[in-house]
Amino acid sequence: MIGLPLDDATFKKRKFSIVAAISFIVFLFIILFSTNLFEYFKIAITAIPKNDSKVCPVSEIIAPKSFYKDNSTVVSILNDANYKEKSIKRVSGAIQIDTQIFDNQPSVDKSPETWKKFAKFHSYLQNTFPLVYENLNVETVNTFGLVYTWKGSNKDLKPILLAAHQDTVPIQKDTLNKWTYPPLEGHYDGKFIYGRGAADCKNVLIAILETLQLLLSQNYKPERTIIAAFGFDEESSGIQGASHIANHLESKWGKDSFYAVVDEGPGLTTDTMTDTIIATPGTGEKGYIDILVELETPGGHSSIPPDHTSIGIISELGYLIEKDPYSPVLTPRNPIFNYFQCLAVHDPKDKIPSFFKKIIMRSGYDKFANAKLIEKISQNKFSKYLIRTSQALDIISGGEKANALPENTKLLVNHRIAIESNIEFVKQQFTARVIEVAKRHNIKVKSFGKSVYTPEDYKHGSGNGGGGEFTITATHEGLEAAPLTPTNDTVWQYLSGVTRHVYEDLVFTNLTYPIVSSPAIMTGNTDTRYYWNLTRNIFRYSPFYVDSFIGGMGIHSVDEKLNFDGHLQLHAWFYEYLQAIDTVKADN
Numbered sequence: 274m275i276g277l278p279l280d281d282a283t284f285k286k287r288k289f290s291i292v293a294a295i296s297f298i299v300f301l302f303i304i305l306f307s308t309n310l311f312e313y314f315k316i317a318i319t320a321i322p323k324n325d326s327k328v329c330p331v332s333e334i335i336a337p338k339s340f341y342k343d344n345s346t347v348v349s350i351l352n353d354a355n356y357k358e359k360s361i362k363r364v365s366g367a368i369q370i371d372t373q374i375f376d377n378q379p380s381v382d383k384s385p386e387t388w389k390k391f392a393k394f395h396s397y398l399q400n401t402f403p404l405v406y407e408n409l410n411v412e413t414v415n416t417f418g419l420v421y422t423w424k425g426s427n428k429d430l431k432p433i434l435l436a437a438h439q440d441t442v443p444i445q446k447d448t449l450n451k452w453t454y455p456p457l458e459g460h461y462d463g464k465f466i467y468g469r470g471a472a473d474c475k476n477v478l479i480a481i482l483e484t485l486q487l488l489l490s491q492n493y494k495p496e497r498t499i500i501a502a503f504g505f506d507e508e509s510s511g512i513q514g515a516s517h518i519a520n521h522l523e524s525k526w527g528k529d530s531f532y533a534v535v536d537e538g539p540g541l542t543t544d545t546m547t548d549t550i551i552a553t554p555g556t557g558e559k560g561y562i563d564i565l566v567e568l569e570t571p572g573g574h575s576s577i578p579p580d581h582t583s584i585g586i587i588s589e590l591g592y593l594i595e596k597d598p599y600s601p602v603l604t605p606r607n608p609i610f611n612y613f614q615c616l617a618v619h620d621p622k623d624k625i626p627s628f629f630k631k632i633i634m635r636s637g638y639d640k641f642a643n644a645k646l647i648e649k650i651s652q653n654k655f656s657k658y659l660i661r662t663s664q665a666l667d668i669i670s671g672g673e674k675a676n677a678l679p680e681n682t683k684l685l686v687n688h689r690i691a692i693e694s695n696i697e698f699v700k701q702q703f704t705a706r707v708i709e710v711a712k713r714h715n716i717k718v719k720s721f722g723k724s725v726y727t728p729e730d731y732k733h734g735s736g737n738g739g740g741g742e743f744t745i746t747a748t749h750e751g752l753e754a755a756p757l758t759p760t761n762d763t764v765w766q767y768l769s770g771v772t773r774h775v776y777e778d779l780v781f782t783n784l785t786y787p788i789v790s791s792p793a794i795m796t797g798n799t800d801t802r803y804y805w806n807l808t809r810n811i812f813r814y815s816p817f818y819v820d821s822f823i824g825g826m827g828i829h830s831v832d833e834k835l836n837f838d839g840h841l842q843l844h845a846w847f848y849e850y851l852q853a854i855d856t857v858k859a860d861n
Contacts, residue, residue, distance in 0.1 A: 312641040319631040322618050328634075329615035330761075331787050334777065335770030337852035346487070350845045351779055360483065360844070361466065361837060363401055365459030367475040368468035370394045374440045376509050381416050388513075391417040391505050394439055402482045404489040415517040417505045423485065425498040425855075431532035432498035433854060434522070434807065435847070436800055437478035438507035438514065438537070441470040442829050451831045465834040472826040472835045474537040477815055478503055480840060484847040497532065497855045507800045510749065515800035523806055531808040532854065533764050536801045538813025539793055540843070541776065542820060547620045549786060552772045553793035555813030556758035557608045559662075560690030561798050562751035564703050565683060566590065568671075568716070570741035572680040581714060583682040583741065584671045590710045591666050591684060597706070599662040599691070601647045605637050607692040608757065608792030609659045613646065621786040658796045662691045662699060685748070689796055696751040707743050717742040752802055756809065760792050764810045767859045771850045772816055780818070780842055817843040 322328060340347065349356050372394055381388050395417070399406045410422040419439070425432070444456045454460035456469045470476075481501050488495075502522070504514025523530075538555040570583040581589070603610055616625060617633040629649070635642035651657040664686055671682030688699050704720040711718045711726055718726040719742060759765060769790030776788050801811050817839035819825055827833040853859065 309641065312639075315639070316628065316631045316635060316642055319635055321627065321630045321634060328618045329611070329789065329791065331619070331789055332766045332770040332773065334773045335767055335853055336774040336778065337849055337855070339852055340774070340778075340849065346491070347775075347779065347845050347848055350487075350848060351841050357837070357841060360479075360841065361461050363483065364466055364471070364476060364479050364837075364840060365461060365468075366397060366401065367394070367479050368459035368466070368470050369457055370397055371457055372440050372505070373443045373469065374506050374509055375443055378506070378509065378513075381513055385416070388417055388505070391439060395419070398482065402486045404486050405482055408489050409485070412521075414521045415513055418514045418518045418521075419501075419503040419505075420518060420521065421482075421485070421501040423495060423499040425495045427496040427857070430497040430855075430857060430860065431530060431808075432500050432526070433532045433851070434534045434804070435481045435499070435501045436515075436534060436536040436804070437474050437481060437501075437503050438511075438800055439475075439478065439503050439505045440508050440514075441473065441475070442508045444469050448831050453832050456833070461837065464836060464838075466837050466840070467832060467834045469833055471833050473828045473833065474815070476835055476840050477537050477843065480844040480847055483844050484851065487848060488851065493852075495851070495855050499851060500531075504800045510798075511800045511803060515803045518800075519803035519807065522804075526807070528806045529808060531804075531810075532860070533768070533810035533812060534801060534804050534808055535768075535812045535814055535850075536799050536804075537815050538795055538799065540814065540816045540839075541772070541788070541818045544616060547616055547624050548622055549620075550776070550781060550784070550788055550818070551615070552769065552776075552788055552790040552816065553612070554758075554768060554790060554816075555608075555795045556760060556792040556811075557692055557794040558755035558798055558801065558813065559692060559794060559796060560688075560694070560696060560752050560754040562688050562690065562696050562699060563685055563748040564688065564700070565685045565746050565748055566703075566707060567681065567683045567744045567746075568741060569681050569744070570679070570716075573678045575676045575678055578678060583679045586710060586714055586716070587669065587671065587682045587684050589713075590707060591669070593706050593710060594664060594666065594686065594703075599664065599694075599702070601651055601657065601661040602691060602693045603636065603643060603647050603650070603660045604693055606757070607660060608794050609650070609656075610637065611760070611792045613650075615789050615791040619786075619789045655796075658689065659794060660691065662694055663687075663689045663796065689798075690754060692754045692794065695753055700745075700747075704745060707745060711743055715740065718745070719743065720745040721747065752798060755802065755811070756805060758792075758811050759809060762810075763859060763861045765790075767854050768812060768814070768850075771846065771853050774853075775816070775842070775846050775849055776818070779845065815843060816846045 370393055371390055378387055405421060412420045414420055454467045459466060459468045485501065502518045504511050504518060506513045507515060539553045541550055541552045543549065544551045568583045568587050613633045617630040620630070632642045632645045636646040647660060650660055666684060667687050668685040669683065672679035690696065690699055700721060704725060708718050708726045715728045717728070772790055773788050777784055795813055799813050801813060804811060819836065819839055826835060
């Protein structure tokens, strides 16, 4: 049968439909690939693994054998009113001794009088913890650094190092009337203990010594050697304290000779996204450098000033620096990346929107998703500096008299360098900003010992306010980002497993979900900067619970305080942890 030809109207109608369909497809492709719709589509079809052991493993609960035989001691640490009262007195007494330090203090050998306040603190510790001083080998390093060694019976087990620092930041005199209680009183109000050092970090130091004292009173015999080390100038970079202690320990024990280092850091808190308690041991640390820029310009009488004095020019530089912050960056190198991965796969209350979880899961290989995660993190004033280099204009000086032009002006900028960046990049960026200002004012630039910019028509003192020279230097060598601590080995399993034990078995006994330990970092630096050679397992970790580690405790600020239950939790954790790792099973 021969088909009849289509009439013209039917043909035109079908042709129009085909053209329309093609046009729609082309339009759809244009929309998809010229906007972010395709990126959103890729995110939408991403699967979300739940409780993924590969993405963020949860360690099994680990308790020491003693817990199953008799748990009365650790229970009394947490719950006994008499024990708590004695512990309050110990921490309060430590706060009452002034151990404030300042920047640029002279060395111990040049000015022992500057540091003699620490001798009083040492006497307090010796009187408060007599068993420790009677039974352990107590050494002083560089006069005021303290190292306690409790020798274990098994030489094959690497020693554990517990660290803290004796010093505190200064109490600003003009803030004294703002403190609820005097900052050196160590006042306990029934919930919080107040005072400089209450949370940073005399609480950690006392908890360590309380634990050693308690174990000694029970005639405990460790197999693994236990060492406690307390520097005395952590708040000014640890040059006098921890640097000497590190050299002392390395010369005595050798490189890579320690099981782990546990120093001050974040602990446990309730994550605002999942509304669950999470542990956050610091497994990394940002880099650090202070850069000083000095501007010298011709002097003269203030009645005939140039258009811009050195103070004005330095102020312009400061404005430029703050107007141009470092860009955020987040890669799997940063422990904060792993932190968010943990949130995505361990969200028992399903608080995080499904779409955002998919963004998190893709952020390691998808630029669009990565940008969206960075955008979210950057919305919080605290968390945004976990993924970018910070720059703080901290000190500025210049000028001597109201009617004399300033000839020398200085600006110091503190940088905490992102995990993915380095000191050289920060130096280059800083120099580029100075050159930008120098070009506008006909000024030479010398950066880190090298001449990097000289105006073609430069003549000293000539031009529209021109003449002079910028000199850029670093006030110290600087510190690159720390090596990352592994989170896939036995040492990590014991750290997080004991955390689960203390908090799930003893503190928060009604939890319906496991406490996840997630890698984290601190925005500041600790004494661990000097301990890199001793072990790859460095934990900046103070495992007590607090709502907010920065804003909630007044660290470095007015009304520094600590919920004392948190101190007892920290003490209990040390007590259980030291016993739990006292076995060859805890080694890698």
